[in-house]
Amino acid sequence: MSRGSFVFTPMALRSLELDEDMLERHNYKKQVASHHFNSYMLKKEVRDRAQFRSGTTLPAAVCQDVVVQNALYTGDLEALQHFFPRGSTVNLIIEPQGGDMRWVCAGEGLWSLSYEQELTTPLHITAGRGFTDCLRLLLQRGANVDLAPGGTTALHESCENCQPECTKLLLVHGANANAVSEDGLMPLHICTSPESLECAKYLLQYGAAINGRTTEEDDTPLHVAARNGLQDHIELYLRYGAAVDKQNLEGLTPLNAACSQCQELEDLQRYFKVCHLLLLAGAKVNTVDQDKRSPLHMACKNVNPDIVDLLLANGACVNDMDYGGEAPMHNILKVVCYKISHQPERIVRALLNHGSIRVWPGALPMLLKHCSESPRTIEVLLNAYSHLKVTDIWVESVPPTALQEHKEFYQSVFSLQLTPRSLQHLARCTLRSFLNVRVHKVVPKLGLPTYIKNYLLLECRGYVH
Structure with a gap:
């Protein structure tokens, strides 16, 4: 036996035989599928020609042909021209795969997890993806512009996906600018992003409420x-x-x-x-x-x-x-x-x-605890009082991390435990108390330096005194 060969065990040989059988079945299925597709296209062509001669409009039919669906989802105009010649029906309902999983009753008390399906149409698919030429072809072939099997119209779809050219095309072909979806939304309610502005303009031009x-x-x-x-x-x-x-x-x-x-x-x-x-x-x-x-x-x-x-x-x-x-x-x-x-x-x-x-003075320690990371906010609040009763509880209320980060500011606050407020601050409080709700109106008009006016309006200084 050569160095590059090995002995097949009975189990390995059986596995190869199974693989060969599987390959043959796969090739057979492909041939059958191709035969069915060709047969489907021939029958479809005969049916479309008969419909064209009779002049009747068929109701929307369910389309499960993955070839047609693929052409729609990829915007293949040439394929759509082949699938939808003049006189053919384009009012199809498509049930795409995917979406959210949900429990579905399979009968006799059995439940299974299945993908939640949302019905759509060729118009929805092309309008939502901005395939303007494909959309125009479908509309020229007589597609129902307001068909809404999934609860929304193609116009909702184009507005949600910010496709202004498709929106305009649908409106030109008579789409209802005030169509209401099953969620109770008109197309104008779907315009929720800056990119939807052009869609909103077209909707209003064509009569949206x-x-x-x-x-x-x-x-x-x-x-x-x-x-x-x-x-x-x-x-x-x-x-x-x-x-x-x-x-x-x-x-x-x-x-x-x-x-x-x-x-x-x-x-x-x-x-x-x-x-x-x-x-x-x-x-x-x-x-x-x-x-x-x-x-x-x-x-x-x-x-x-x-x-x-x-x-x-x-x-x-x-x-x-x-x-x-x-x-x-x-x-x-x-x-x-x-x-x-x-x-x-x-x-x-x-x-x-x-x-x-103002905050009740007894709640100031709690305020210090919850607002400690914003000393500027605390400064503004404390400067609205003429007198403060600072105690050890105030010191304990400030978390160590905040105390370390804003050490100088909190030291100025805690120093008020032994030191009264400054005369300058008391004068500020007296004037503010006198003006009451007119502070914001009167102070800017006073003939005082800007520095003093800002002080009266509680501008932050980084400390309290």
């Missing part, structure tokens, strides 16, 4: 745009006459919706511009939702200093309570430690300068 409501939340398109911080959409909708103070089922106006949305640092300016546009359009600044929360409550909770300044400048009530008995000051103090990069001290300062209620 600017104040159309969603079924579940009773939102208007302006609510949706405000919630998503879409400045350009807001400007567009306002030009078309959007109602600026409509309330949804939760009592939210578009301004409330914008303020209530959770905002990361990079989102702050975007939402500020949205709120500015809404207020310029006449939005009411003190409208409350079903929980009695105003836009100011929400802007404080999401720590957007620019929006807080904007709302206060437009007459927001600084001490209104919600159903939970909390004022805007409560909302900002509860989230200081989570939003330090948002400059929460600016909000606390603005609220105090507009006459906000």
Whole structure:
């Protein structure tokens, strides 16, 4: 026996025989499938020609042909021209594979995990993927533009995927700009990203209802745009006459919706511009939702200093309570430690300068504990009092890590245990007490150096005295 050979065992030989049988069966299945496909295409051609001669329109049929589906999903125009010649039916319902798994009853008490199927059509597939030429071909072949087997129309699909050319094409061919999906959404409610602006423009040009409501939340398109911080959409909708103070089922106006949305640092300016546009359009600044929360409550909770300044400048009530008995000051103090990069001290300062209620002195040690990572916030709060009763509990309330990181500031705070507040600070408190809620209006008009005016308005110095 040569060095490059080995002996086959009976088990190895049997395995090779099984592999050979499997290969033969696979080749046979391919031949049968090819025969069935050719037969299917011949029958389809005969059926399409008969339908063309009779002039009748067949109802939508289920298409399970993977070749046709592949052509649709890849945008193969040449293949679609072959599959859908003139006079053929293009009103097909397709059940694609994939999606989420769910339990399905298989009968006789047996259940199995299967993929949840969502019915679609050739129009949905091509419109959602931006295959404009393929979509045009299907529409020219007489596809039903408002067919919605899966609960949404092709127009919903094109708007959701930000395909303006497909959106325009569908509208030109008579798509209903106000079609309602099974989730109660019109196409304009689907425009939730900056890239969907062109789709929204086409929808409005073709008669989309600017104040159309969603079924579940009773939102208007302006609510949706405000919630998503879409400045350009807001400007567009306002030009078309959007109602600026409509309330949804939760009592939210578009301004409330914008303020209530959770905002990361990079989102702050975007939402500020949205709120500015809404207020310029006449939005009411003190409208409350079903929980009695105003836009100011929400802007404080999401720590957007620019929006807080904007709302206060437009007459927001600084001490209104919600159903939970909390004022805007409560909302900002509860989230200081989570939003330090948002400059929460600016909000606390603005609220105090507009006459906000202060923290009960007995709760200041707890405040030190929860806001210790933001010494600037603590500084603003402590400077709103003329006298402070600093005890050992204050020292124990500050975590060691925060104490070490902001050592000089906390030393200035703890030194008040043995030292009274400075005369300069007492003078500030006296003047602020006299002006009360007029501090923010009067102080900027005083003929004083800017340094002193900023001091009266509780500007941070990095210490207390």
